């Protein structure tokens with residue numbers, strides 16, 4: 001399909017890039033503290049290199065200049081972000097995706113763009129990787145289950161893709177369909193959800209610059225368990241809105257059903273904005289446990305409205321009753 005040229009973005013320079021080794025060094029510094037540690041971490045760069053698993057390809061991105069795109073909280077350890085996952089296609093235990101997603105084949109890979117667009121078509125992953133300049137965005141991710149992480153993602157605004165496929169006047173919502181392949185995904189044998197996993201956004205949510213089409217994390221391509229080769233990250237909504245391993249993006253005129261709404265309509269609404277004032281029917285949403293801070297004495301954190309992105313996204317919901325449209 002014809003791709004327009006990118007406009008107005010800075011390309012990555014080496015000094016903008018924060019690969020995983022650097023995060024690891026920063027974490028070592030935080031953990032060890034003091035001048036000796038400083039000398040150690042910086043003096044033996046080879047040490048940090050050697051400690052890397054290092055089998056994933058580098059995917060650097062320019063640090064984003066978008067307001068709200070770089071939260072200052074300490075990033076979650078890569079080891080936690082890549083082993084404590086929800087990806088039900090590979091099982092419902094947190095450790096299942098890291099164990100079972102190894103076999104996921106992420107090449108060749110295409111994403112179909114369908115429905116109310118002037119330029120429908122099938123995009124190859126290699127073309128998508130080049131569609132717009134990659135940025136690094138450090139987002140909080142808040143799961144509806146009450147835990148959160150801080151992850152340096154790499155990707156570009158979903159709006160970049162949406163703009164190029166030219167939605168028609170009838171396009172009001174966008175549906176995201178993720179891979180459902182029984183041969184590769186043992187979790188599909190379970191009826192916990194209707195497969196494929198589907199999610200949706202209103203068109204103005206999908207084109208909000210913070211909605212990230214994501215290809216990597218911690219300076220590298222996504223590990224399979226985090227949704228390789230591409231996924232969505234919508235940081236102001238509960239994590240389940242961020243579909244992994246996308247295969248289809250459909251522009252539609254009516255609000256599409258989502259997998260979680262179909263599974264439990266009283267518990268999971270279409271909007272699913274992070275909202276500490278609207279409890280899940282079975283638990284409070286007022287606080288969260290930050291993964292990595294879960295010692296006995298660790299205090300829970302207060303959950304923030306729209307996960308802390310209210311200044312950027314609050315306007316999208318002006319006039320809505322968020323208790324009813326949860």
Ligand code: MTE
Nearest residue numbers: 085086087088143178197239240242243244
């Ligand atoms: N995407 C698919 N295809 N299948 C899933 O089960 N789980 C969601 C979301 N995307 C899920 C998915 C949920 S509940 C969360 S919290 C996030 O992925 C977790 O993303 P992470 O494992 O990268 O932190």
